[in-house]
Amino acid sequence: xxxxxxxxxxxxxxxxxxxxxxxxxxxxxxxxxxxxxxxxxxxxxxxxxxxxxxxxxxxxxxxxxxxxxxxxxxxxxxxxxxxxxxxxxxxxxxxxxxxxxxxxxxxxxxxxxxxxxxxxxxxxxxxxxxxxxxxxxxxxxxxxxxxxxxxxxxxxxxxxxxxxxxxxxxxxxxxxxxxxxxxxxxxxxxxxxxxxxxxxxxxxxxxxxxxxxxxxxxxxxxxxxxxxxxxxxxxxxxxxxxxxxxxxxxxxxxxxxxxxxxxxxxxxxxxxxxxxxxxxxxxxxxxxxxxxxxxxxxxxxxxxxxxxxxxxxxxx
Numbered sequence: 001x002x003x004x005x006x007x008x009x010x011x012x013x014x015x016x017x018x019x020x021x022x023x024x025x026x027x028x029x030x031x032x033x034x035x036x037x038x039x040x041x042x043x044x045x046x047x048x049x050x051x052x053x054x055x056x057x058x059x060x061x062x063x064x065x066x067x068x069x070x071x072x073x074x075x076x077x078x079x080x081x082x083x084x085x086x087x088x089x090x091x092x093x094x095x096x097x098x099x100x101x102x103x104x105x106x107x108x109x110x111x112x113x114x115x116x117x118x119x120x121x122x123x124x125x126x127x128x129x130x131x132x133x134x135x136x137x138x139x140x141x142x143x144x145x146x147x148x149x150x151x152x153x154x155x156x157x158x159x160x161x162x163x164x165x166x167x168x169x170x171x172x173x174x175x176x177x178x179x180x181x182x183x184x185x186x187x188x189x190x191x192x193x194x195x196x197x198x199x200x201x202x203x204x205x206x207x208x209x210x211x212x213x214x215x216x217x218x219x220x221x222x223x224x225x226x227x228x229x230x231x232x233x234x235x236x237x238x239x240x241x242x243x244x245x246x247x248x249x250x251x252x253x254x255x256x257x258x259x260x261x262x263x264x265x266x267x268x269x270x271x272x273x274x275x276x277x278x279x280x281x282x283x284x285x286x287x288x289x290x291x292x293x294x295x296x297x298x299x300x301x302x303x304x305x306x307x308x309x310x311x312x313x314x315x316x
Contacts, residue, residue, distance in 0.1 A: 101175075195214075197216035291312055
């Protein structure tokens with residue numbers, strides 16, 4: 001996979017997901033693959049203000065690279081400032097979010113709302129790409145209400161984007177209906193810069209199918225990563241060899257506990273374990289070992305989590 005000057009063997013990419021792909025998750029995921037990963041979605045405004053919580057979310061460790069730093073916002077001048085900050089923090093790629101369909105983001109004029117004003121989005125890309133030395137990419141959807149992906153791809157290429165990630169739904173669709181892989185294939189064929197395809201690659205098999213169907217440079221995997229920091233690696237294994245292996249029970253247990261320890265180190269004992277609850281549920285559900293939600297959401301300490309996990313895995 002060739003993205004700007006980066007040559008990356010693994011064509012499967014770890015998507016930016018708010019509240020999920022934070023620094024601890026990225027550290028854990030690096031145990032399973034060496035492909036491109038994104039930070040979670042970072043507020044440009046909060047970054048410019050040096051918000052303490054945001055600076056933790058934005059933290060990049062040495063082992064995270066290559067890493068794309070995603071920012072979200074609607075004020076061009078603040079996005080430029082945030083992009084410069086991200087470059088100074090060590091980001092390898094600067095990514096602009098023009099895809100998020102969440103109401104809390106849309107009402108600020110950010111995320112997917114930017115697709116209503118292609119001129120503004122193109123100007124944002126142009127100003128950011130002219131202000132930093134690292135490649136600039138954009139994560140977007142097919143359009144806001146309808147498919148305008150080819151027009152958007154051409155506009156953003158002209159503005160200076162090095163590559164684009166298209167999700168195969170419109171903003172208005174959110175996550176309803178199926179991701180339109182044929183539309184993704186069309187924009188891949190028309191674009192003059194690399195395209196990453198996104199939407200529907202929830203399993204290894206689907207991820208490989210999406211890559212083959214669209215002919216994209218790579219595939220961005222999002223929701224399938226919940227509880228699956230290994231998904232990028234197993235998808236690559238399936239693509240390369242035709243087979244893959246899931247985590248053993250022993251590796252699953254140690255991975256969850258190491259992830260939990262990192263969360264407490266970054267966010268403190270109380271906040272860290274609270275943040276880890278949803279991850280524990282996702283890990284075990286993805287592995288086929290569901291946990292009792294009531295007990296999980298009462299967890300207060302790492303040893304309690306360890307006991308719960310060991311009990312759940314013991315008879316299996």
